[in-house]
Amino acid sequence: MRELIRAFGPWGPIMLVLGVVVLALALRVAWTVARPTRQGSSDLAETAKALLFWGVAAAVLGFLGQCSAAFMALSTILAAPEISAAVVAEGFVISFLPALAGMGIFAFAAAVWGCVRFLLGRGARTATPVLPALLIPLPLLIPVALATLGCGPDGARGPAEIHEGVWTLPADPSVFLWEFASDPGEGLTCIVHDVQGGLKYTETPCASASLAGDSLSLGMPNGTRYVGRVDLAGGRVRGRLLYPGGGSMDAPLRWAPREDYPTLWPAAPNTGPFVYRVPADSGDGWPVAQAASAGVDPAALERAVEAVRRGEAGFLKSLLVARGGSLILDEYFHGYGPGDLSPLASCTKSISSLLVGLAIQNGQIPGVDTPLLDFFPAERAGAGTGWGDLTLEHLLTMSMALDWSPEEAETLHGTGPDAFRHILSRKVGGRPGEDWAYVNMNVNLLAGILRQATGEHAEAFAQRTLFEPLGIRAWSWDWGSQDGYNLMDGSLRLAPRDMARIGVMVASGGVWKGQRVLDEAWIRESLRPHLQAGPGPEGYGYLWWTMEVPGPQGAPLQVHFANGWGSQFILIFPALDLVVVTTGGNQENGKHLAIGEVLVRELLPGVGHRPA
Amino acid sequence: MSRFAKALSDAASRLTLPEPVRSRVLLEMAADMEDLHRAYLERGLPEEKAREAVLEHFDLSQEALRELAAVHDSPLERSLTSLSGQAHRPWARTLLGLLGLFVALGTGSLFLEAGLLSRASSLAWVLLAILAVGLAGGVWKIRILYFAPAAVESRTRTGVSFLLGLAGVQVVLGFACVWVELYRSGLRIRSAPGEALIHIVGWMHMASATLVVALSGALILGFLWFFLEGRTQRLQAAAASRLLEADR
Numbered sequence: 083m084r085e086l087i088r089a090f091g092p093w094g095p096i097m098l099v100l101g102v103v104v105l106a107l108a109l110r111v112a113w114t115v116a117r118p119t120r121q122g123s124s125d126l127a128e129t130a131k132a133l134l135f136w137g138v139a140a141a142v143l144g145f146l147g148q149c150s151a152a153f154m155a156l157s158t159i160l161a162a163p164e165i166s167a168a169v170v171a172e173g174f175v176i177s178f179l180p181a182l183a184g185m186g187i188f189a190f191a192a193a194v195w196g197c198v199r200f201l202l203g204r205g206a207r208t209a210t211p212v213l214p215a216l217l218i219p220l221p222l223l224i225p226v227a228l229a230t231l232g233c234g235p236d237g238a239r240g241p242a243e244i245h246e247g248v249w250t251l252p253a254d255p256s257v258f259l260w261e262f263a264s265d266p267g268e269g270l271t272c273i274v275h276d277v278q279g280g281l282k283y284t285e286t287p288c289a290s291a292s293l294a295g296d297s298l299s300l301g302m303p304n305g306t307r308y309v310g311r312v313d314l315a316g317g318r319v320r321g322r323l324l325y326p327g328g329g330s331m332d333a334p335l336r337w338a339p340r341e342d343y344p345t346l347w348p349a350a351p352n353t354g355p356f357v358y359r360v361p362a363d364s365g366d367g368w369p370v371a372q373a374a375s376a377g378v379d380p381a382a383l384e385r386a387v388e389a390v391r392r393g394e395a396g397f398l399k400s401l402l403v404a405r406g407g408s409l410i411l412d413e414y415f416h417g418y419g420p421g422d423l424s425p426l427a428s429c430t431k432s433i434s435s436l437l438v439g440l441a442i443q444n445g446q447i448p449g450v451d452t453p454l455l456d457f458f459p460a461e462r463a464g465a466g467t468g469w470g471d472l473t474l475e476h477l478l479t480m481s482m483a484l485d486w487s488p489e490e491a492e493t494l495h496g497t498g499p500d501a502f503r504h505i506l507s508r509k510v511g512g513r514p515g516e517d518w519a520y521v522n523m524n525v526n527l528l529a530g531i532l533r534q535a536t537g538e539h540a541e542a543f544a545q546r547t548l549f550e551p552l553g554i555r556a557w558s559w560d561w562g563s564q565d566g567y568n569l570m571d572g573s574l575r576l577a578p579r580d581m582a583r584i585g586v587m588v589a590s591g592g593v594w595k596g597q598r599v600l601d602e603a604w605i606r607e608s609l610r611p612h613l614q615a616g617p618g619p620e621g622y623g624y625l626w627w628t629m630e631v632p633g634p635q636g637a638p639l640q641v642h643f644a645n646g647w648g649s650q651f652i653l654i655f656p657a658l659d660l661v662v663v664t665t666g667g668n669q670e671n672g673k674h675l676a677i678g679e680v681l682v683r684e685l686l687p688g689v690g691h692r693p694a
Numbered sequence: 695m696s697r698f699a700k701a702l703s704d705a706a707s708r709l710t711l712p713e714p715v716r717s718r719v720l721l722e723m724a725a726d727m728e729d730l731h732r733a734y735l736e737r738g739l740p741e742e743k744a745r746e747a748v749l750e751h752f753d754l755s756q757e758a759l760r761e762l763a764a765v766h767d768s769p770l771e772r773s774l775t776s777l778s779g780q781a782h783r784p785w786a787r788t789l790l791g792l793l794g795l796f797v798a799l800g801t802g803s804l805f806l807e808a809g810l811l812s813r814a815s816s817l818a819w820v821l822l823a824i825l826a827v828g829l830a831g832g833v834w835k836i837r838i839l840y841f842a843p844a845a846v847e848s849r850t851r852t853g854v855s856f857l858l859g860l861a862g863v864q865v866v867l868g869f870a871c872v873w874v875e876l877y878r879s880g881l882r883i884r885s886a887p888g889e890a891l892i893h894i895v896g897w898m899h900m901a902s903a904t905l906v907v908a909l910s911g912a913l914i915l916g917f918l919w920f921f922l923e924g925r926t927q928r929l930q931a932a933a934a935s936r937l938l939e940a941d942r
Contacts, residue, residue: 096796103789128779135780143793146913149905150804153813156899177902564888 093147093180100140101187107133108194115201130198137191144184151177158329240317240337244270244293248343249319249335255279259343260335262291272300273671275346282345282416284648285397286670303670308333345417348391348398356387361412364420366553367595368583371408378403378660382688383411389680390415395666396673398649399424400578402663403685404586407595412579423558423575424665427646430574433548433584434528435478435625437540439604440547446535450475450624457531461499461506468510474531476514477524478624479612485511486521494523495571498564502530518613518622522571525625529567540568551599552587554580572646578665585652585661588642609642609654631678633657634687649677658689697745698727705754706934709763714927715775717934719762727752774855778923787924794917801910814903815871821864821904825911828860832918839925854922861915868908872901 107129114126155177241247249260259275272288290301293312298319300308310321310333317337324330344350358380361370373380383403390398390413399418403411412420426433441447454472455462466484476482485508486494496504505527512519532540541559549557557576562569576584587593588609592600611621611628621628626642633639644652649666662681668674702720709716727748734744781787804810811818835854879897883890 092796092800096793099789131776132780132786135777139793142909142913143797146797146801146906146909149902149909150800153804153810153899153902153906156895156902157813159895160899562888 093144093151093183096143096147097140097180097183097187100136100143101183103136104133104140104187104191107136108190111194111198115198126198127202130195133191134195137188137195140187140191141184144181144187147180147184148177151180155331158325158331160329240314242314244298244312244314247337247339248275248346250338251333251335256283259338259346261346274302277343277346280345281418281422282397282667284667284669287672310335348393348415353391356384356391356413358384358411361409362420364579368553368579369408370412371406371410373403373410376405376408376410377690378405378410379688382685385684385688386680387411387413389684390677395664395677395680396649396668396671398664398666398668398677400663400665401677402578402582404582404661404663405689406659407586407590409579409582414578418665420577420579421556423556423577424581424650425572425646425648426574426576426581426644427572427648427650428522429581429644429646429650429652430570430572431525431625432644432652433544433574434525434540434570435608435623436548436584436588436600437532437544438474438478438528438624439600439608441532441535441543443601443604444536444547447474447531450478454527454531455506457527457534458502458506461503464503465506466509468514469506472510472514475612475624477527478608479515479518480520480524480615480622480625481515481518481613482521482524483510483512483514483517483519484508484521484524486519486523490523491519491521495526495562495569496523496564497526497529497562497567497569499530499567501526501564501567516613518615520616525571526567526569528570533567539566540570548584548599549580551597552580552583552594554583556580578663581650581652581665582661582663585644585654585663588652589654589656589659589661631682631686634690639686647674649674651677653681655686655689658686660689697731698724698748701727701749701752701754705759708756708759714930715771717927717930720934721930723752723762774858774923778920778927781920781924787921790917790920794914797910797913797917801906804906810903810906813899814907815875815900817867817871817874818904818907821867821871821907821911824860824864824867825915828857828911828915828918831860832857832915832922835922839922839929854919854926857915857919857922861912861919864908864912864915868905868912871904871908875900875904 111126111129111133114129243264245262245264249262251258251260255278257277259277261273261275263271263273265271270291270293272291274286274288276283276285286303288300289303290299292299296312298308298310298312298321302308305326307324308321309324310319312319319335321333321335322330323333340346341351349356358373360372363370373383387401389395390401398415399422400414401411402409402413414420414422418424438447438450442449450473452474453470454474454477455465455469457474458465472482484505501523505523529540532538532543536543538546544559548554554576557574557580559568559574561573561575563573568574583594587599588605591602592598592605593602608624609626609628610623612624613622614620615622615627619629623642627645628640628642630638630640639655639657642654642656644650648669649664651662651664653662653664655661662685664677666677668676702724705723706716706720709719730751731744731748734747735741739747781790801810811822835857876897879893883893886893
């Protein structure tokens with residue numbers, strides 16, 4: 083109830099006063115009808131008119147209150163660093179309260195006025211029990227109205243400590259779940275889970291967290307702060323989000339037991355230790371095999387899955403392992419399953435590289451030394467300085483050396499003719515073919531290149547030349563598309579098993595189930611590290627990464643991989659004939675590479691080993 | 695006291711109109727009679743002859759009064775009379791005053807602190823101009839009704855309903871602005887579909903700001919109308935009462 087009053091803001095007292103006036107007038111009407119007065123019907127009619135007048139006043143003022151509250155809410159929303167439909171909806175739900183109250187008062191007043199008109203019309207002004215009988219139960223509707231507005235009685239059950247259970251902030255389509263932990267060494271920590279449609283989407287650890295008495299203060303990595311007062315007994319936190327831009331928004335949290343959100347954790351509560359099982363045969367002709375028969379120790383797979391379940395790989399959605407062309411592990415976490423399409427993020431780049439190889443194989447692109455401007459005849463005139471020297475190979479190896487700022491290189495995305503013109507307008511500021519820089523935007527030129535070379539947009543070309551030969555039937559590549567041009571730097575969504583098909587095909591030198599899909603020379607050339615990728619140990623091929631990790635006997639082991647932010651990986655270990663696929667939601671928690679450590683420590687030592 | 699008090703009193707007793715319309719009709723009849731009387735005097739008729747000529751000229755038969763009542767008892771008049779009647783009681787006037795103050799202060803703070811006008815549609819300036827015209831008219835009427843009411847007794851009401859009309863125009867224009875801006879947002883979204891959410895949120899922001907300007911302006915003019923209409927009715931009732939005094 084207190085939340086409701088707070089949500090009304092300054093319009094609450096106005097609505098309360100008008101509600102009391104209307105109720106008093108309604109009681110007067112009821113009294114007049116029940117007990118005949120000297121003034122007769124004119125008094126009744128006048129009171130009913132007054133009732134309607136104040137009802138209309140409540141409706142009009144309620145609507146003005148809604149407009150004012152919506153204006154304030156939207157001012158805050160527009161000042162926030164990100165605008166999500168969920169936050170907009172939350173602001174609107176709150177701003178609608180004055181209008182709903184005003185309309186409720188008006189409806190009540192109009193109902194009584196209508197009754198009076200009816201009675202006066204029938205000449206049954208006096209001694210009729212009908213109107214009082216109608217009016218008396220009306221106040222009973224107030225609890226129903228409050229329940230409709232989501233305001234139950236105060237005093238809901240709560241936890242003994244803040245770190246028990248989770249704290250929920252509903253904001254359709256997401257429910258944000260705030261999970262606290264109290265560690266003697268680290269003090270209070272907090273992770274915010276974004277759950278959509280019952281499945282966890284991302285998790286974001288707070289940068290700072292403190293609880294002094296009942297005052298809670300949290301800092302988010304993006305600079306947003308949360309301050310509130312904890313009511314453990316009531317199971318609530320009354321708090322606000324304070325945005326770095328200066329806006330703020332009410333964000334009350336409610337407590338819920340962990341059992342209400344079983345997909346928040348890698349495995350359902352009370353699940354026993356993982357026991358290796360052969361993947362289910364999906365009947366599509368792709369063989370599944372026992373790990374042992376594929377030369378992999380099942381205990382190694384069990385240890386790897388257990389490590390994921392313990393959270394050592396952060397928030398991982400799936401872990402798949404294939405060896406010798408057969409699938410030997412197909413495990414999912416957090417309620418995800420084999421049918422869920424997963425956003426590939428920058429793994430899309432590596433698959434785009436395969437599409438270029440297919441176009442070259444088909445003779446639609448002459449080769450990687452083709453000048454880039456040949457693919458953009460209409461935009462050639464507006465090209466920046468140095469574009470005449472740039473080739474397709476420079477694009478595929480991230481060595482175009484355009485003069486993007488570091489921020490632009492990381493954050494700019496976009497496809498379609500306008501985006502192509504924007505990219506071509508940049509001038510070459512370094513040494514093409516030598517200066518490596520990871521720029522998302524440049525990769526989107528591949529959408530224009532494939533369209534110009536093949537006459538098809540990337541998605542249609544991929545369907546015909548890659549997805550259908552591999553038996554991939556479900557995908558999504560429409561997010562961020564513009565005029566039919568796909569976003570090539572990261573918007574493809576595939577099922578993890580289909581990512582594994584691509585990995586197995588690449589690991590097999592372009593062959594899938596005995597059929598050649600892609601030229602082996604192209605595969606070799608695209609996986610070969612052409613340049614050092616920054617200061618780290620990784621090399622970069624044609625939009626594929628390469629590095630060395632400790633192998634089963636500790637010797638360096640080469641791995642080629644498609645690398646999508648948040649732990650989307652297609653890992654190919656040529657020496658072991660091993661493909662590992664992972665999907666995850668580690669975008670915000672700093673655990674993007676955590677699965678790599680798990681694989682090196684738990685899985686790789688068991689590959690090649692055959693138990694007695 | 696009017697020189698036609700007896701005739702007016704006779705007419706008043708036969709007029710089947712509720713107050714304040716009855717007082718208003720009597721005042722208009724008295725003013726017309728005085729105008730005619732003045733015209734006869736200017737033509738050279740002596741005072742008594744002129745008075746008799748006026749009474750002869752004015753048809754005060756029951757049928758004529760019924761027609762007069764019908765003219766002044768239109769549904770619009772009845773609605774306005776009923777509406778203004780809600781502010782007759784002191785508690786209602788106090789509550790209306792408080793509501794008006796709340797609206798003025800509440801939206802005023804939005805204007806000053808939250809940059810309401812800069813977020814509203816550019817057409818909101820038209821709404822403000824209408825509000826300014828209404829307020830200026832209101833001040834003019836306040837000057838007449840409170841400081842020189844006797845000068846224009848029969849026409850005290852002239853111009854007061856204009857405020858209500860302006861309030862209506864404010865509301866209609868406010869909603870028109872919202873739809874015009876929605877159309878313009880649609881054009882912007884068409885050219886950049888990827889930014890649909892930001893344009894829709896921007897439109898909602900602009901729409902809420904524009905409606906706050908329109909509705910608060912309309913309410914302020916409406917509150918002003920209530921007070922001026924109430925004052926007018928009280929003045930007219932007093933003047934009508936004075937007209938008939940001689941006959942009592």
